[in-house]
Amino acid sequence: MKQHWLPHPVLTLSLALIWMLLVNSFAPGHLLLGLLFGWAIPLFTRHFWPEPVRIARPLVLLRFIVIVLFDIVVANLTVARLILGQPKHLQPHFVELPLDLRTDLAISLLANTISLTPGTVSAKLSEDRRCLIVHALHETDTDAMVNRIKQRYEAPIKEVFES
Known part of the structure; x- marks a missing residue:
């Protein structure tokens, strides 16, 4: 009940x-x-909701939330500096992010987290759901960006919602 x-x-x-x-x-x-x-x-x-939501590691989820909030603040300042500084020097990129996540909830949470962080937006999920296309407003090292997203966002989401 x-x-x-x-x-x-x-x-x-x-x-x-x-x-x-x-x-x-x-x-x-x-x-x-x-x-x-x-x-x-x-x-x-x-x-x-096709499946029940199970939070395997609540402390990891709490740490993830703190990291995302911190990253949002830092990204806001960075985007403001880039736009108010020299917008002609921006280097926008579409980046292919390979996914280890498999559940709808986890993939959706990752895509929304990326879009909530200023300067990045989730653009498209591949048909086979193994890759997320992310647009970055300014990125000089796309491999570092992929690694950063996988470590800071995808790994804790996988640990909390898919373990």
């Missing part, structure tokens, strides 16, 4: 926290509204 009324408890709490950060207020009314959204969204979208 719990699964029926609370299909994704971690997602519920995550959405409530995201709501609180978006409204920039921890007032009781906003907390209640965040929890309501956090409960309703997973409840009404549970039929779109």
